[in-house]
Amino acid sequence: MQTHGYAAHSADTPLAPFSFDRREPGPTDVAIDILFCGVCHSDLHTARGEWGGTLYPCVPGHEIVGRVTAVGSDVSLFSVGQTVGVGCMVDSCGHCPSCQDGEEQYCTGEGGFIGTYNGHDKHLGGHTFGGYSAHIVVDQGFVLRVDHDEKDLAAVAPLLCAGITTYSPLRHWKVGPGQQVGVVGLGGLGHMGVKIAAAMGAEVTVFTTSPDKREAALALGAKDVVVSRDAEAMAAQAGRFDFILNTVAASHNLDPFLNALKRDGTMVLVGVPEEAHPSPSVGGLIFRRRALAGSLIGGIAETQEMLDFCRDHGITADIETIPMQAIDKAYDRMVRSDVKYRFVIDMQSLRDEVAA
Known part of the structure; x- marks a missing residue:
């Protein structure tokens, strides 16, 4: 299925509108309409090629909060209409000692864990595209429950990283x-x-x-x-x-x-x-x-534990919401440390652009 997002096409050009394909949901997949996506400094480093190894076009974003629109036939953990999150990983080998221990971020299988963006897309080939987009499809094993109040969802997104x-x-x-x-x-x-x-x-x-x-x-x-x-x-x-x-x-x-x-x-x-x-x-x-x-992020079970802890203690990130079209200005401000403390993209801005 085709979706829309913003991508970096090279290290020295602004992010720009980009259309690409997501896979149709398989038996264990969850399809998600993205509501909000946090902006991590890793996104900037990757989009601008500062760490090396960036695969272009690059659609960053790994602090995702959205709504389930469809589930595969074998999905038991999530249902249509549920609010969910996706963090830095969308898959891992599932068999190595780290994965067996619920520490997927330390996966020692071939290539390690699969990043939400700039990772190997084992379903469609090529590389994964992240949350600066309208829609994403993720295996249920890498989807998180989000139980915060609706009014706090934008500020929940940065919790995912x-x-x-x-x-x-x-x-x-x-x-x-x-x-x-x-x-x-x-x-x-x-x-x-x-x-x-x-x-x-x-x-x-x-x-x-x-x-x-x-x-x-x-x-x-x-x-x-x-x-x-x-x-x-x-x-x-x-x-x-x-x-x-x-x-x-x-x-x-x-x-x-x-x-x-x-x-x-x-x-x-x-x-x-x-x-x-x-x-x-x-x-x-x-x-x-x-x-x-x-220390590197956390496993899926621990990430769920963190979300529940933050819900119970009334914790969210301090954020500034931005439209998708302002991402490069946000990157420039991040370089100057001119944000308290996290930018979050309101994806309604992307939907409005596509509909215009």
Whole structure:
């Protein structure tokens, strides 16, 4: 079936209207009309070829909220009219140890998990097209229930990437009441990390290079704010934190943050810089048995758990909605960090364009 979207046709041209085919729903497939799609920094990096390996034309988008329009004959988990979500994955091998453990994001089958866009399309050939489009068809095993109020659906979309990217490490490292948790950076990922860690009962401190973000951090649920460019303020944090979630996607010195960990504390990186971080001091790890780790989104079961947690705690992303036609302006603003904290595309704008 033909659908419409916006695609990058090269690394240096604006996204433009693009028509392409989606598969007809198979026995285990769910067909979804997309209502909202969040705009992730990964979309920008991929569309503009900054990470390499982009397959053009590229239709980005992996923070999808929509409505079910049809289901395959063997679908038991979803029904027509239901509100659902689709995140960063639309398939995996299903057989490797990670998939068997419900950690599909670490799939070790051939090629790893299949991304919602820029992945191998095993049904139609070529590559997958993402959520900057009117419609998508996904196997029921990679579709999520969305039970938030209708009025919050646009703000739910970023949970499908920013939400699970921060929830998964907080959950895996058992963050909870009484713990001191640091969040480095207050952007699309960082603001979700603050909200979720606070809802888990932790006392949250935000590390930021911008002193003017203090009030915003406190409003999100942080108890303290430290300006990371202030060497004296950073030195005063030594040995304070049980866990630090580092969301910054730019190369920076990790040592001041590692030194802020208690003995046996862990710092987890979820941002991917264009250039590698300077190597941290080994002594800072060895002499306090500290750990430096990484984390990648989350499995489907954990993503559903995250959505339910956010529903129960009244958590959504702080967003600015935009029409599909404004995507390149949004990308330019993202580069300048000129958004609090996530753009979300209202796909009605795309339908209106097609109907005009």
